[in-house]
Amino acid sequence: xxxxxxxHNAYALGGTIRTTFNLAAALAGQGHQVEIASVFxxxxxxxxxxxxxxxxxxxxxxxxxxxxxxxxxPLHAQPAVVFPAGESRYRQYSRLTDERIxxxxxxxxxxxxxxxxxxxxxxxxxxxxxxxxxxxxxxxTLETHSARLALTLRRLYPRLNAVTTTTEADAAAYxxxxxxxxxxxxxxxxxxxxLAVTPSGLDAKFVVAAGRLVPVKxxxxxxxxxxKVVVERPDWGLxxxxxxxxxxxxARQIGELGLGGHVRLMGQxxxxxxxxxxxxxxAVSSAMESFGMTIVEGMRAGLPVVSTDCPLGPGEIITxxxxxxxxxxxxxxxxxxxxxxxxxxxxxxxxxxRAALHTAQHYDPDRIAGLCAALFEQLLAERxxxxxxxxxxxxxxxxxANDLAHAAVRRAKRALKAR
Numbered sequence: 001x002x003x004x005x006x007x008h009n010a011y012a013l014g015g016t017i018r019t020t021f022n023l024a025a026a027l028a029g030q031g032h033q034v035e036i037a038s039v040f041x042x043x044x045x046x047x048x049x050x051x052x053x054x055x056x057x058x059x060x061x062x063x064x065x066x067x068x069x070x071x072x073x074p075l076h077a078q079p080a081v082v083f084p085a086g087e088s089r090y091r092q093y094s095r096l097t098d099e100r101i102x103x104x105x106x107x108x109x110x111x112x113x114x115x116x117x118x119x120x121x122x123x124x125x126x127x128x129x130x131x132x133x134x135x136x137x138x139x140x141t142l143e144t145h146s147a148r149l150a151l152t153l154r155r156l157y158p159r160l161n162a163v164t165t166t167t168e169a170d171a172a173a174y175x176x177x178x179x180x181x182x183x184x185x186x187x188x189x190x191x192x193x194x195l196a197v198t199p200s201g202l203d204a205k206f207v208v209a210a211g212r213l214v215p216v217k218x219x220x221x222x223x224x225x226x227x228k229v230v231v232e233r234p235d236w237g238l239x240x241x242x243x244x245x246x247x248x249x250x251a252r253q254i255g256e257l258g259l260g261g262h263v264r265l266m267g268q269x270x271x272x273x274x275x276x277x278x279x280x281x282x283a284v285s286s287a288m289e290s291f292g293m294t295i296v297e298g299m300r301a302g303l304p305v306v307s308t309d310c311p312l313g314p315g316e317i318i319t320x321x322x323x324x325x326x327x328x329x330x331x332x333x334x335x336x337x338x339x340x341x342x343x344x345x346x347x348x349x350x351x352x353x354r355a356a357l358h359t360a361q362h363y364d365p366d367r368i369a370g371l372c373a374a375l376f377e378q379l380l381a382e383r384x385x386x387x388x389x390x391x392x393x394x395x396x397x398x399x400x401a402n403d404l405a406h407a408a409v410r411r412a413k414r415a416l417k418a419r
Contacts, residue, residue: 002033002110010038016139019190025051026369059100086149087119102127112376125156133379138165142173164188166291169312191368192296199302200277205236208279213244222285228336243268277301289313299360304352306338323355
């Protein structure tokens with residue numbers, strides 16, 4: 001098969017980029033012809049390693065000191081009309097990106113085109129030739145999208161052939177809320193390659209955590225929980241990897257709690273996997289995880305995981321009491337107790353670490369690529385069998401009209417109440 005991926009920016013860092021590169025490499029390894037188009041390019045080379053078998057091109061050059069820089073293009077000063085206004089990245093898009101993405105889609109010589117964020121999936125729905133199999137990937141969750149964007153997706157996603165989510169819970173939400181008649185909605189988890197280093201021996205006295213230092217990760221909760229851990233086990237430490245807007249606040253919190261000798265902010269490290277393998281337990285304190293790449297990466301390193309049972313990913317990855325422990329979000333006492341339960345019990349920690357290694361195999365890139373390839377082949381077979389995807393546009397328009405009618409009724413009721 002010929003498979004084309006459309007990414008926001010393949011030259012940056014991020015979970016969507018990493019998992020797309022992993023999947024593309026695995027598909028190429030299975031004999032498929034794979035290409036990636038990056039809407040934007042701000043560096044000469046990608047931050048993350050890309051398999052040389054994969055073709056990479058960019059659509060808009062944003063390298064400021066490069067002769068090809070297009071940030072000053074007249075069309076880039078005009079707001080986008082195809083990329084949806086309800087999408088969080090909307091201000092980065094423009095009439096220039098509308099034109100470039102549309103031109104790229106129109107010229108594709110491929111079997112399957114895959115979008116990797118809602119705004120790009122809308123481009124697929126509106127601009128991709130009908131002869132292509134069009135697949136929308138959801139790397140966040142439906143719940144995280146604005147009501148305005150959800151309405152747009154409900155209207156346009158019926159033009160697509162399939163939507164894939166990273167969890168079964170999110171797939172169920174798409175089926176229930178968007179009612180995508182004629183569109184296959186499948187849960188396909190992210191893939192995580194096997195470590196290039198030896199898994200942890202689980203004897204180092206460190207808990208590790210990794211991710212962006214942003215509010216949703218709730219690292220302040222983890223630090224408060226670890227303050228309780230060191231009261232009982234002052235010989236253990238916490239290493240927190242990542243960069244972000246909360247670094248200074250977290251550093252102050254560490255100082256105020258007197259944890260300077262126990263909790264270290266390690267900064268952003270690439271690759272992260274060898275650092276995870278230096279720890280003995282992985283901690284995840286998030287309020288929300290659309291999937292949980294770090295959880296699987298920790299399991300690949302042989303670490304048992306203590307995680308909040310937040311929506312949506314952790315509970316689908318971790319089997320409580322087998323390869324990790326799940327605690328209520330925001331419950332620092334429960335997090336501390338779970339960490340101490342593994343710190344104080346070597347046998348249990350090692351048993352869960354072995355189970356975590358086994359669980360991680362479920363996310364092997366070859367397996368996940370096989371799931372994707374099977375879905376793509378099925379969709380292609382339907383195309384070739386002339387089972388045309390003809391009802392989606394009409395169904396989507398009907399649902400959108402219904403939504404707009406209900407919205408008008410609600411506005412009228414509010415106006416009456418205000419009188």
